[in-house]
Structures are given as C-alpha cells and as structure tokens.
Amino acid sequence: MTNRFLARLGRIYLGLILFFLYAPILAMAAMSFNASEFYQLPFRFSTEWYERLWRNDEILTAAWRSVWIAVVVTVLATAAGTAASIALFRYDIPGKRILQVLLFPPIAIPWLITGTAMLIFFFGIGVGRGTPSVIVGHVALALPYVIVVVTARLSTFDRTLEEAARSLGAGPFTVTMRVTVPWILPGIVAGALFAFAVSFDQFVVSYFLSEPGDTTLPVLIYTAIRKGFTPEINAISTIIIGLSMAIMLVAARYAKFGGER
Amino acid sequence: MSGSLARTDRLRALALLSPAYLWLMAAVFLPLSAMAFFSFLSDVPFGGRDWQFTLDNYRAFLETPTYATLLWKSVKLGLIVTALSVLIGFPCAYVLAKVVRGRSREALFLLVILPFWSNSLVRIFSWAIVLRGNGILGSTVDAILPWDVRLNLMFSPTAIVIGLVHSYLPYVILTSYLALQAIDDSLIEAARSLGARRRTILRRLILPLAAPGIIAGAVLIFVPVVGSFMExxxxxxxxxxxxxxxxxxxxxxxxNWPLGAALSFILLAVVLGILALASPAIRRATL
Structure with missing residues (x-):
C-alpha cells in the first residue's frame, strides 16, 4: 500500500463522513419543497409548505419569540462574559482556578438535569415558568461559551499595550474601552454569535421552563413532531438550520475555532 | 499606598466578575441545590401541600427494579454511542489533521463541525424523515436492490443510535483533531526513519499522544447521551x-417532582462517578 493510495482512501472516508452528516439534513430540506403531504416520491416541486408557514400564526409567533429571546440573551451573556474574561485575564485573583472550573457544570451536566433543577428552583422562589425564566436559563448556558471564546482571544493580547496606555495617563476605564476591547473585538463578536446560537437552538431548558402555549420555536416543533409530522415542520426546520449554519459560518470567520492564527 | 491600590484593583475585579458569577449562581448552582433539597421531600412545598422530609424517593429507586433497568439501558446506550463515535470519528480527525493540507483542510474542518452548531432537535427530526417506513432510505434501498426488503428502521434502538451518533460525532472529531494537530510531524518522520512500521507508529506514538483528545471527546459524548430523552x-x-x-x-x-429530582440526582451521581473512574486515565493522558 503506497502513501498516495492511503491518502486517497482517507479522502474518500472523509467524503463518506460528510455524506453521513449532511444527507439527512439535505433530504429533510428537499422534502420541504415536495408537494406530497405524506412525503411520497416521486418529487414534485412546490412552495406550498412555505406559504402555509407564512400564514401559520402559532409558528410565526414562536419564531419571533425565539429570535428576540436570543437577542436579549446575546446582549446579557456577551456583556457579563466579556467583563468576567477581562477580570480573569487582567487581575491576579485568588481562587482563579476555581472560578474557571465553575464554568464547566453548565456545559458538562446533562441539560435534562440543569433544566429540571431550574424548573424546581424558579417555582420554589415564585417566578414559575415563562419567558423571563427561559432568558435567565439561556444566559447561564451561554456565559461559559462567551468566556471561553473571549479568553482565547485575550491570550493573544499584549499586556504591555495596557501598561503603555496607563503610563500615558489613561484611566482604567479608558484603557479597557480604547485599548483592550478593540483588540479583542473579534473574540467578542464570535462569543456573541455563539451565545445567539446557544439560545436560538436550545431545546431542553426551554422545554422545561417555557409556558405551554407560549413557547419557543424548538419546543413548538417538538410538540408538533410528537403529534405526527407534516412538511410544514420540514419547512420551518430548513429555515432554522440554514439560519444557524449561516450564523456559525460568520462566527467561524472571527473565532477560527481549532485553527491556527 | 500599594495596599490601597491592590484594594481598588480587587474592587474592580469583583465588579467585573460578579455579574457573570452571580448569574451562574442564581441559574445553575442554586437550582441544583434546590433539586437536592426537593429529592428528600414527600411533596412539593408550595401550593398549600403537606410535605415532610423523607427518603421514600430514593427508596423507590431501590425498590422498583424498572428504574435500575432503565438506568442501565441508558448507560449502555451511552457506551455504544460513545464507542461508535470514537471509532468513526478518530480516523476522520486523523485524515483532517495529517493527510489533508492547505486551505482545503480549514474548509473541510469547518464543514465537519458545522452541524454540531445547528439545532439538534431539527437534526433528529431529519433522521425521522429519512428512516420512516416508505421514507427516503427505504425507497432508495428498494430501488437499488432487486428484492423487496421493506427496510423500516424507524422506532427501533438502531434508529436512536444512528441519530445520537449523528448528533455527537462532531465532538470527538473536534477534540481528536486538536490533539492530533499538536503532534509534531517530525516525530512521525523520526519514527519512520528508524524503521517503525505504520501500525507501530499508530499504536506507540499517535494513539498515546492523541489520547487526551479522544478521552475528552468520549466524555463530552457519554454524559449528554446518558441523559438524553428527546432523541x-x-x-x-x-x-x-x-x-x-x-x-x-x-x-x-x-x-411527581420530588421523585424526578431524586432520579435526576442519581443520574448526576452516576455521571460524576463514571467521570471519577475515568479521571486517572484522563490525568495520565494529559500529563
């Protein structure tokens, strides 16, 4: 076996993996343009399901709610997460390692456990289910991602720039806003896009925290799937997956996850 | 003088850190404590219900064999999905990190991990469309094969495993890729020039060095799969x-929230226990 043969085999394998990852998504998208209500082949092109979607108030309301919740979550998580990252980077805080370890539970504990625990707690303190609870939960899930991404960008920041600005008479606030933040801006943008994606795609926590009849889009889709599926679900799913992939493509341009800069 | 400066610095650090950490406290750590508390109650402590402290919820787990059976079923599902994802994902990460070169590598890497950042519910739904009876997979297989197979994988354990592997495969590819990328190519060259065969290089050099990435990916897959319910x-x-x-x-x-809280806590204990069992391996791998 020559090296070139093995390399070709490797590329074929990679192609198969990509097929496995994308084929079902593409099939689902194709079915949203198929006329048959029962997903029957042969394929006949139709935009009927998208037209129906446009007239479906329940789905449109849930979609709009998902979007504005994600925007609010993005603003809150990005602001709090960026502030925490700057503090962790700039100051020699006692117990820094513990603070870093505390970021893992929201990512590492199964969302089923976090979501049900939040439900119990919010009911216990009298807040109950509803959009405010959903936002509080989403921000907590998004925060660790923002902090990790912004911290990664901060590690490329030259500390002496802050010292130079300070020695020229700039106060700590001016240093942060005029020197540090502009440098880490790509990290902040990437962190914000991650936060948006975490909230917009979040199903489990929204499922336990949202009021029935007053839900986010993924929760509505889950309920609809369990009643039986229609190509309308394909249509809205296609829009969602297209939107979140587009967001992540933009985020990747800023964050370069895994890539060397 | 320097003491007071350190004091203002400490205040600034506190002001910058507290929004994020108070939020995590209120939305994650207090709820987990509340759940621990609830798991020892006989009924929910609001809505005017009578409640007292009890161990009944944990006793229910021990006395009803169904719970233990289902927990084992979920752990087994986690092990199968994790093993399959590692077996499928590691070679893929290897090709990406060591075979593909240049600009196409960046693009291919992005393509592989892009689905990971899209809606998991929607991806599971897409498999329902593919796997259902008379679905796309069934029709394709019927069209290719001359005999009638009537392939219907929907509503089977196989369908669940396929959907979960599809959901979590990008994790292990991502972590293995990062570990493999850190391996210096000249190490592999040196081993080859000293006469090591491909299998020896893989077993004695690449696998040990990539182990932290593989283990991290396995843990990231296993934990959510054990707690999966939507898939x-x-x-x-x-x-x-x-x-x-x-x-x-x-x-x-x-x-029955108290029982649910107890069952959740038992799951958390199992997950943490398995992580603790794996931690010597993780530590050895990361040192």
Missing amino acids: PRILGGRRGTYYGTVIEDQFVAVF
Whole structure:
C-alpha cells in the first residue's frame, strides 16, 4: 500500500463522513419543497409548505419569540462574559482556578438535569415558568461559551499595550474601552454569535421552563413532531438550520475555532 | 499606598466578575441545590401541600427494579454511542489533521463541525424523515436492490443510535483533531526513519499522544447521551423508554417532582462517578 493510495482512501472516508452528516439534513430540506403531504416520491416541486408557514400564526409567533429571546440573551451573556474574561485575564485573583472550573457544570451536566433543577428552583422562589425564566436559563448556558471564546482571544493580547496606555495617563476605564476591547473585538463578536446560537437552538431548558402555549420555536416543533409530522415542520426546520449554519459560518470567520492564527 | 491600590484593583475585579458569577449562581448552582433539597421531600412545598422530609424517593429507586433497568439501558446506550463515535470519528480527525493540507483542510474542518452548531432537535427530526417506513432510505434501498426488503428502521434502538451518533460525532472529531494537530510531524518522520512500521507508529506514538483528545471527546459524548430523552422519544416511539424519558415524565406528565429530582440526582451521581473512574486515565493522558 503506497502513501498516495492511503491518502486517497482517507479522502474518500472523509467524503463518506460528510455524506453521513449532511444527507439527512439535505433530504429533510428537499422534502420541504415536495408537494406530497405524506412525503411520497416521486418529487414534485412546490412552495406550498412555505406559504402555509407564512400564514401559520402559532409558528410565526414562536419564531419571533425565539429570535428576540436570543437577542436579549446575546446582549446579557456577551456583556457579563466579556467583563468576567477581562477580570480573569487582567487581575491576579485568588481562587482563579476555581472560578474557571465553575464554568464547566453548565456545559458538562446533562441539560435534562440543569433544566429540571431550574424548573424546581424558579417555582420554589415564585417566578414559575415563562419567558423571563427561559432568558435567565439561556444566559447561564451561554456565559461559559462567551468566556471561553473571549479568553482565547485575550491570550493573544499584549499586556504591555495596557501598561503603555496607563503610563500615558489613561484611566482604567479608558484603557479597557480604547485599548483592550478593540483588540479583542473579534473574540467578542464570535462569543456573541455563539451565545445567539446557544439560545436560538436550545431545546431542553426551554422545554422545561417555557409556558405551554407560549413557547419557543424548538419546543413548538417538538410538540408538533410528537403529534405526527407534516412538511410544514420540514419547512420551518430548513429555515432554522440554514439560519444557524449561516450564523456559525460568520462566527467561524472571527473565532477560527481549532485553527491556527 | 500599594495596599490601597491592590484594594481598588480587587474592587474592580469583583465588579467585573460578579455579574457573570452571580448569574451562574442564581441559574445553575442554586437550582441544583434546590433539586437536592426537593429529592428528600414527600411533596412539593408550595401550593398549600403537606410535605415532610423523607427518603421514600430514593427508596423507590431501590425498590422498583424498572428504574435500575432503565438506568442501565441508558448507560449502555451511552457506551455504544460513545464507542461508535470514537471509532468513526478518530480516523476522520486523523485524515483532517495529517493527510489533508492547505486551505482545503480549514474548509473541510469547518464543514465537519458545522452541524454540531445547528439545532439538534431539527437534526433528529431529519433522521425521522429519512428512516420512516416508505421514507427516503427505504425507497432508495428498494430501488437499488432487486428484492423487496421493506427496510423500516424507524422506532427501533438502531434508529436512536444512528441519530445520537449523528448528533455527537462532531465532538470527538473536534477534540481528536486538536490533539492530533499538536503532534509534531517530525516525530512521525523520526519514527519512520528508524524503521517503525505504520501500525507501530499508530499504536506507540499517535494513539498515546492523541489520547487526551479522544478521552475528552468520549466524555463530552457519554454524559449528554446518558441523559438524553428527546432523541429516544422521536426516533424510538413506544420503544424509546429510557432513564431520561422517565425523568421527563415526572416533570411534564406525572408531576411527581420530588421523585424526578431524586432520579435526576442519581443520574448526576452516576455521571460524576463514571467521570471519577475515568479521571486517572484522563490525568495520565494529559500529563
């Protein structure tokens, strides 16, 4: 076996993996343009399901709610997460390692456990289910991602720039806003896009925290799937997956996850 | 003088850190404590119900064999999905890190991990479309093969495993890729020039050095799969009863929150226990 043969085999394998990852998504998208209500082949092109979607108030309301919740979550998580990252980077805080370890539970504990625990707690303190609870939960899930991404960008920041600005008479606030933040801006943008994606795609926590009849889009889709599926679900799913992939493509341009800069 | 400066610095650090950490405290750590408290109650402590402290919820787990059986079923599902994802994902990460070169590598890497950042519910739904009877997979197989197979994988454990592997495969590819990328190519060259065969290089050099990435990916897959409930519900139908779906039922259908809290805590204990068992391996691998 020559090296070139093995390399070709490797590329074929990679192609198969990509097929496995994308084929079902593409099939689902194709079915949203198929006329048959029962997903029957042969394929006949139709935009009927998208037209129906446009007239479906329940789905449109849930979609709009998902979007504005994600925007609010993005603003809150990005602001709090960026502030925490700057503090962790700039100051020699006692117990820094513990603070870093505390970021893992929201990512590492199964969302089923976090979501049900939040439900119990919010009911216990009298807040109950509803959009405010959903936002509080989403921000907590998004925060660790923002902090990790912004911290990664901060590690490329030259500390002496802050010292130079300070020695020229700039106060700590001016240093942060005029020197540090502009440098880490790509990290902040990437962190914000991650936060948006975490909230917009979040199903489990929204499922336990949202009021029935007053839900986010993924929760509505889950309920609809369990009643039986229609190509309308394909249509809205296609829009969602297209939107979140587009967001992540933009985020990747800023964050370069895994890539060397 | 320097003492007071350190004091203002400490105040600034506190002001910058507190929004994020108070939020995590209120939305994650206090709820987990509340759940621990609830798991020892006989009924919910609001709505004017009578309640007292009890161990009944944990006793129910021990006395009803169904719970233990389902927990084992979920752990087994986690092990199968993790093993399959590592076996499929590691070679893929290897090709990306060591075979593909230049600009196409960046693009291919992005393509592989892009689905990971899209809606998991929607991806599970896409498998329901592909796997259902008379679905796309069934029709394709019928069209290719001359005999009638009537392939219907929907509502089977196989469907659940396929959907979960599809959901979590990008994790292990990502972590293995990062570990493999850190291996210096000249090490592999040196081993080759000293006469090591491909299999020896893989076993003695690449696998040990990539182990931290593989283990990290495996843990990131195993933990959420043990607690999965949406995937078994959609792809498993009536056969999709797992430990996670039982917990879901306690909160959204049966409304026995204290029992649900206890079952959740047992799951958390199992997950942490398995992580602790794996931690010597993780530590050895990362040193």
